[in-house]
Amino acid sequence: MNIALLGYGRMGQTIEKIAVNRGHNIVLRIDKDDEGYDITKADVAIDFSIPSVAFKNISNCLNNNVPVVSGTTGWLADYDKAIALCKEKNGAFIYASNFSLGVNIFFELNKVLAKMMGNLEQYNVSMEEIHHTKKLDAPSGTAITLAEGIIENNKNYNAWKLDEGAEKTIPVVAKRIEDVPGTHTVNYKSDVDTITIEHIAHNRQGFALGAVVAAEWLVGKHGIFSMNDVLNIG
Structure with missing residues (x-):
């Protein structure tokens, strides 16, 4: 080819x-x-x-x-x-915002968890993504896909926003650190516990x-x- x-x-x-x-x-x-x-x-x-x-x-x-x-x-x-x-x-x-097999499985897991958490309003969702310092856009396309997956499957959220949250809005923190291929974390936090899913890329x-x-x-x-x-x- x-x-x-x-x-x-x-x-x-x-x-x-x-x-x-x-x-x-x-x-x-x-x-x-x-x-x-x-x-x-x-x-x-x-x-x-x-x-x-x-x-x-x-x-x-x-x-x-x-x-x-x-x-x-x-x-x-x-x-x-x-x-x-x-x-x-x-x-x-x-x-695709990300072509990794593992990330695409993570996308589907994220949707399932978002749907499960839809009736548990005591949990607040937040996201963090970390990439290398040469990445031009923030948040990453992968983070946006994750946020959209939550919004589509959880009635408690209808938007995302970089670095800050508001009512029905998912806060997304973007960090740039030398030589990090890509880490994405989704947290659901309540007063009593936190549920976290995370994908860490070890290389490209x-x-x-x-x-x-x-x-x-x-x-x-x-x-x-x-x-x-x-x-x-x-």
Whole structure:
């Protein structure tokens, strides 16, 4: 399989190593300022770029009938446009805030716990995420997905807010610490106890492998998919 890497930072380089080890070819390595590249060289593109160019990268793929997997976060103001373009072009697209198998299981666990806690108003939920200092967006896309999972499954909350809470609002604390791949914690606290679920990434390998597996799965398909489709969970 010929893969285009849109974004060639640390994640892109890790994806490259895994893809090559799985027998694939990297035909394009695109940095944030590169222009005029021929995306049609690729059977599929994997976008781990930056928020300011992600939508442009995704649109270029969809306009040229190249399936695209995106793990860039912080660009979701344009997400609906990407979905509309994918439908218009009968393309293939997967966006995930996190491609790790463990994190996607954590997403489902988070939803189940949120539903269980819905009738226990004595518990207040809060969240914390920790990432490396080079991460540009805060809170992380993974944290936002977790917060949305709680809101969808627990009637006590209808919004989230960075660093502070309010009535029916989930407070999300974002910390940036050198060389932390990603830690996400969800706490339900009452006067008598605290229930905590947590996912700790030890390195970037899980994220990168998941992105490559998603790209392998997407080739030959048409539509808008999620990691639940790829992994057949949820």
